[in-house]
Amino acid sequence: MPNSEKILVVEDETTILRVLGTILTANGYQVITAETGQQAVTMASSHCPDLILLDLGLPGMDGLEVIKKLRQWSGTPILVVSARDEEDEKVRAFDLGADDYITKPFGTSELLARIRAARRHANQLAAERAMVSSSYEYKDFKIDFERRTVTIAGKEIHLTQNEYKIVERLARQPGRVLTYTTLLHDIWGPYKGDDNQILRVNMANIRRKLEKNPAEPRYILTENGVGYRMADGE
Amino acid sequence: MNIKYDKIKIFFLNPLKTSAILLSATYINLLLLDRFTTLGNASEIYILSVLLISLNTTGYVWGILSAIVSVLCVNYFFTYPYTNFNFTREGYPVTFLVMLTVSIATSALSGRIKKQREFARERSRLAEERQKIVVEAEKEKMRGNLLRAISHDLRTPLTGILAASNALIDNDELINSKDRKELLSGINEDAEWLLRMVENVLSVTRISGGAPSLKKVCEPLDEVFSQVVSKARKRYQNIDLSVIMPDEVTLVPMDEMLIVQVLINLVDNAILHGGDTKVELSAKIIDNFVKISVRDYGKGIPTNDLNKLFEGFVSRDKDCTDSTRGLGIGLSICKTIVEGHGGQISAKNMPDIGACISFTLPITEVTSYAE
Numbered sequence: 001m002p003n004s005e006k007i008l009v010v011e012d013e014t015t016i017l018r019v020l021g022t023i024l025t026a027n028g029y030q031v032i033t034a035e036t037g038q039q040a041v042t043m044a045s046s047h048c049p050d051l052i053l054l055d056l057g058l059p060g061m062d063g064l065e066v067i068k069k070l071r072q073w074s075g076t077p078i079l080v081v082s083a084r085d086e087e088d089e090k091v092r093a094f095d096l097g098a099d100d101y102i103t104k105p106f107g108t109s110e111l112l113a114r115i116r117a118a119r120r121h122a123n124q125l126a127a128e129r130a131m132v133s134s135s136y137e138y139k140d141f142k143i144d145f146e147r148r149t150v151t152i153a154g155k156e157i158h159l160t161q162n163e164y165k166i167v168e169r170l171a172r173q174p175g176r177v178l179t180y181t182t183l184l185h186d187i188w189g190p191y192k193g194d195d196n197q198i199l200r201v202n203m204a205n206i207r208r209k210l211e212k213n214p215a216e217p218r219y220i221l222t223e224n225g226v227g228y229r230m231a232d233g234e
Numbered sequence: 235m236n237i238k239y240d241k242i243k244i245f246f247l248n249p250l251k252t253s254a255i256l257l258s259a260t261y262i263n264l265l266l267l268d269r270f271t272t273l274g275n276a277s278e279i280y281i282l283s284v285l286l287i288s289l290n291t292t293g294y295v296w297g298i299l300s301a302i303v304s305v306l307c308v309n310y311f312f313t314y315p316y317t318n319f320n321f322t323r324e325g326y327p328v329t330f331l332v333m334l335t336v337s338i339a340t341s342a343l344s345g346r347i348k349k350q351r352e353f354a355r356e357r358s359r360l361a362e363e364r365q366k367i368v369v370e371a372e373k374e375k376m377r378g379n380l381l382r383a384i385s386h387d388l389r390t391p392l393t394g395i396l397a398a399s400n401a402l403i404d405n406d407e408l409i410n411s412k413d414r415k416e417l418l419s420g421i422n423e424d425a426e427w428l429l430r431m432v433e434n435v436l437s438v439t440r441i442s443g444g445a446p447s448l449k450k451v452c453e454p455l456d457e458v459f460s461q462v463v464s465k466a467r468k469r470y471q472n473i474d475l476s477v478i479m480p481d482e483v484t485l486v487p488m489d490e491m492l493i494v495q496v497l498i499n500l501v502d503n504a505i506l507h508g509g510d511t512k513v514e515l516s517a518k519i520i521d522n523f524v525k526i527s528v529r530d531y532g533k534g535i536p537t538n539d540l541n542k543l544f545e546g547f548v549s550r551d552k553d554c555t556d557s558t559r560g561l562g563i564g565l566s567i568c569k570t571i572v573e574g575h576g577g578q579i580s581a582k583n584m585p586d587i588g589a590c591i592s593f594t595l596p597i598t599e600v601t602s603y604a605e
Contacts, residue, residue, distance in 0.1 A: 105429060197452055197485065204456040204483040215459045215477040215515075216467075222457055 005119065006030040008049035010040040010066070011081070012058050020053065023108050029115075037061030041069050049076060051118055054098075056082045056089050064092055071097040077118040081106075087225040094179045094226060101177075101226070117175055117232075136171035138231050141210070141219050143171050152210060162187060163206050166199070167230075170220060174232035177223050203228065248291045252300050255290075259283035260307055276312040277333050280304035284337045288344035297341025305334050387431055391424035398424075426469075430502070434567050437495050448492070448574055452485040455517050455524065461490075462497040462515065470505055478516035486524050486595050492571045493595070499564035500528035500591050508532020508588060519597070523577070527592040534583040543581050544569040568593070 007029045011017045017033055024031045032047050034040040037058045044052060052070070056063035067078055080093045080101040090101050099118050102111060136143040140153040148164060150157045159167065165187045170178060180196035188198070203222075207214040221229050263276045284304055288297035309319055309330065398417040402409065409417070459477055466473055497515070504513045508530035517526045535543065544565050572579045572593040579593035 200454050200457065201483050201485065204454045207456065208483070213477065214456055215463045215479065217460060222460060224457075224461060 004028075004030060005050040006032060006047065007115070008032050008034060008040065008043055008047065008052045010034045010037070010052065010058065010063075011055045012036065013055075016055075020111075023111065024115075027112055037063065037066040037069075040066050044070055044074060044076065051115060051122075052076055052078045053115070054078055054080050056080055056093060064089060064096060067093055067096040067098055075122075077122045079114055079118050091179055091181075091226050094177060095181060099176070101223075121173075121175055133172075136174060136230070138174070138219060143167060145171075150210075157209050159206065159209065163202055163209075166202060167206060167220070170228055170230040174230040177227050177229045179227040181227075183227060248296050251290050252287050252296045255283045255287050256300055256303055256307070259304070260311065263312060276308050277304075280308060281333070281336055281340060285340050285344055288341040289348060294341060294345050297345060298338055301334060301337030301341055304337055305330050308333065384431060384435055388428065391427045391431075394424040395421050395428075430498075433495060434499070434564060437492055437567055437571060448489045450487045450489055450575070452487050453490045453493075455479060455484045455486055458486075458488075458490060458493060458497070459515060459517070461494050462501065465494070465498055466501045466513075469502075470511065472511050473501075473505065474512040475501075476514050478514065480517055480519050480524070482519075484517070484519060484524060484597070486597050488575060488595060489571075493575070496568045496571050496593065497526070497528065499568050502564065503591070504528055504530035504532065504589070508534075510588065520594075522596055522598070523594040524597055525592055525594050527590055529584065529588060529590040531588040534587070535581060535589045537583075540581060540583070544579060 007024055009017060009020050009024070009031060011020065011033070012035050014035075017035070021031045021033065032043060032049060034043045038061050040052070040054065040058075041061075043049070054063050054066060058066070061069075063080065067080075070076065070078065077099040078097070080090065080098045081104060082090050082093070082101055083104050093101065099121065100114055102114050134144070134146050136145070142151045143149070144151075145168060148168075150159055150164065150167060166183060169183060169186050180199055184196060184199055203220070204214070207217050207220065210219055211217050219231050221231060223229060259279050259282070263279055266275065281304070284297060284301050287300045288294075291297065306319070310317060313320065398421045402414065402417055456479060459479065463475060463477060466475055501513055501515070505511065510530060510532040512531040514527075514529040516529070517524055519525075569579050572595070576596045577594040579591065581589060581591045583589050
């Protein structure tokens with residue numbers, strides 16, 4: 001299915017740039033490219049892409065700087081591409097307003113799925129949806145935001161107050177990665193600090209209640225070193 | 235800076251010690267003068283002080299100097315006429331000569347003792363240094379071996395990639411789509427393998443600096459395991475993987491990336507060497523440790539490989555059927571990582587079928603946030 005969505009690929013390595021270009025074009029996207037951060041900002045303002053695929057390790061103005069610049073005026077979804085050893089930067093990218101990330105090296109299908117998901121979220125206008133929707137549903141997992149109940153296959157699951165808050169917070173923006181910092185701040189208040197252990201232990205307990213196999217969660221997914229996301233669609 | 239300071243200290247310390255000891259000797263003699271001191275007594279106390287000085291100063295000079303001073307003191311203070319020098323009285327010149335000789339000899343002897351002491355110290359220091367060099371060389375050798383093994387393992391898939399891609403470029407029209415697909419998936423597989431090797435190399439560089447470079451943070455075992463499971467599933471579509479976790483949510487201090495690396499290596503081993511797709515991942519708390527095991531249902535580990543399993547290069551043997559995919563390095567890296575965490579790793583064959591590799595990690599405290 002051809003679509004005319006325009007993707008700005010920001011990548012300084014020409015081989016990877018070429019491969020990405022080929023893959024995306026073959027899948028019906030229009031591709032424009034930039035090799036430096038400065039170029040990326042210029043291209044984004046002059047070409048109004050529907051999505052930006054941004055490599056974090058750029059020469060000169062680095063990826064984080066680009067996100068900061070872009071977010072001053074643009075809500076275009078940003079999909080960050082990062083190497084394995086850039087975990088800290090990944091977290092900062094999210095805090096600056098990146099929408100999702102993918103770790104190098106990645107497979108084609110994973111990349112395309114992430115792009116589709118990011119586009120979907122942009123179209124859904126997450127904020128609006130969060131106001132309107134009164135429930136979340138994924139497969140046999142349901143949350144009723146009004147009655148504050150969580151059920152799996154119709155069977156109610158008892159969660160503690162904090163556990164419910166975490167689940168609801170994630171379910172309000174399904175598919176979106178929420179960083180540890182965001183979740184800690186929203187659930188425990190602004191003074192909780194950076195210690196994410198309490199959050200992660202709570203998550204482990206939630207999974208033990210929700211998931212059939214906690215080591216292979218299906219509903220709440222972990223983004224290593226970054227945070228969690230609630231499953232949606234795909 | 236420090237050395238200079240030490241030199242100054244010695245420079246002042248020697249005369250200070252010498253005069254202090256001589257003064258006290260004279261003082262003691264003077265105190266005793268009336269009642270007890272005879273010439274012999276006074277001389278003996280001075281000889282003692284010469285001995286002490288010789289032992290406590292550097293070089294011969296101070297000992298000899300104090301011997302001369304002692305002789306003069308005895309003459310001045312303790313022989314008649316008191317507080318006056320007189321070398322003429324009968325018999326005294328002999329006494330003084332003897333005393334001087336004894337003092338100098340004592341001084342020389344104690345100097346030698348001190349030399350020997352220093353020598354012994356020097357020798358033990360040298361021995362220590364030699365020990366350090368040996369350990370360092372051992373480490374260097376291990377690193378060298380590891381590097382050699384790794385480059386061997388890198389070359390094999392690279393050769394495959396080069397050959398396959400060359401074939402595709404040069405004979406584009408001659409290759410049918412089935413063969414093309416086969417060549418391409420070969421390239422893909424080899425690249426995946428390279429990636430794994432590189433991840434191992436990365437781990438080595440992170441730990442080769444020693445334990446302090448480990449970034450230990452308390453991680454919930456649940457999440458560590460789920461990372462391993464999702465990686466393993468991506469790698470082996472048909473894996474039959476089960477997980478057994480402790481009842482309580484357990485936090486274990488670790489460098490997560492490295493421990494995941496260990497577990498992935500163990501799962502790789504289980505699948506590729508065990509030859510069966512059924513693998514069990516389990517964790518059990520034993521006192522202050524968590525014991526994590528990867529058990530397979532494959533053909534087990536050859537008995538003569540069991541004790542050198544973690545030394546690396548086991549599968550580099552000529553008779554090994556899958557020598558292109560040597561995993562010995564993976565295991566020696568596992569060992570380094572686990573020991574860097576203060577744990578131990580061991581392997582055994584299960585009585586019925588398959589092998590089990592387990593490692594321990596210390597848990598300082600079991601933190602429970604149960605509400």
